[in-house]
Amino acid sequence: MINLENVSKTFNTGKPNQVNAVEGVSLQINSGEFVVIVGANGSGKTTLLNLVAGNTLSQGGKILIENTDVTRLPEYDRTKWIARIFQNPLLGTASELSIIDNFRLAALRTRRKGLSIGKNDAFKEQVRQKVASLRMGLENKLEQPIGTLSGGQRQALTLLMSVMDECKILLLDEPTAALDPKSAVNVMAIADNLIKENNLTAVLITHNLRDAINYGTRVIQMSEGKVIRDIAGEEKAKINQNELFSWFD
Numbered sequence: 001m002i003n004l005e006n007v008s009k010t011f012n013t014g015k016p017n018q019v020n021a022v023e024g025v026s027l028q029i030n031s032g033e034f035v036v037i038v039g040a041n042g043s044g045k046t047t048l049l050n051l052v053a054g055n056t057l058s059q060g061g062k063i064l065i066e067n068t069d070v071t072r073l074p075e076y077d078r079t080k081w082i083a084r085i086f087q088n089p090l091l092g093t094a095s096e097l098s099i100i101d102n103f104r105l106a107a108l109r110t111r112r113k114g115l116s117i118g119k120n121d122a123f124k125e126q127v128r129q130k131v132a133s134l135r136m137g138l139e140n141k142l143e144q145p146i147g148t149l150s151g152g153q154r155q156a157l158t159l160l161m162s163v164m165d166e167c168k169i170l171l172l173d174e175p176t177a178a179l180d181p182k183s184a185v186n187v188m189a190i191a192d193n194l195i196k197e198n199n200l201t202a203v204l205i206t207h208n209l210r211d212a213i214n215y216g217t218r219v220i221q222m223s224e225g226k227v228i229r230d231i232a233g234e235e236k237a238k239i240n241q242n243e244l245f246s247w248f249d
């Protein structure tokens, strides 16, 4: 669960270029909810995600993650709950290391769900099965440097590595923006499956209105640092692309 109470972030305070990126936002995201955030460029979406992740600290207000007050906690102290996927597929993996070594590295960083850390065959077999579930044929390339894979393949592996963590919350900041259309569709479908299978609480920022319609249980629109629309459940399921497009008028 994520609980934001009156969180704010202003850049360049007191200067002519002051920006109120996030302004007094209060939001409760329940366990298992999948929230899609839409909004114009500069409306504060990424800053809001940074506040949740601890990459930026809130100026006032309060942030609870899984009922723990994390308002002053830095990003690294929130990683036990939170995994984050960025637009750039190069972030999150070490290019020169093989797929299997990237999984080892990830396993060393935190305790992974159902994974015993080590170089042994059992570890490799566990990774092989997980990677095979992506249906990209990558289970036969476990010794290949991850830097030789496509952006879509890397993004799928990064997702898999993050959900094999004990994390409860997955933050996705335009995870498919750098991918070709087909890879983007694949990666979103993989993300959705992983979220459901692992019963994660998820927040997706996207400019892709089709994804905003197809995915998630709730959609939020931000404008000028504030949440101006918040629609969930059956009402969310009824929204069509034209209606969503009209929100940007």
Ligand SMILES: Nc1ncnc2c1ncn2[C@@H]1O[C@H](COP(=O)(O)OP(=O)(O)OP(=O)(O)O)[C@@H](O)[C@H]1O
Residues within 6 Å of the ligand: 011, 012, 019, 020, 021, 039, 040, 041, 042, 043, 044, 045, 046, 047, 048
């Ligand atoms: N580090 C920073 N220093 C100064 N201003 C910033 C900083 N980060 C964000 N901003 C400003 O805060 C506002 C909100 O930015 P943010 O990146 O959160 O918007 P966004 O909705 O994610 O935009 P986009 O859709 O373009 O990614 C913008 O006006 C941006 O220029």
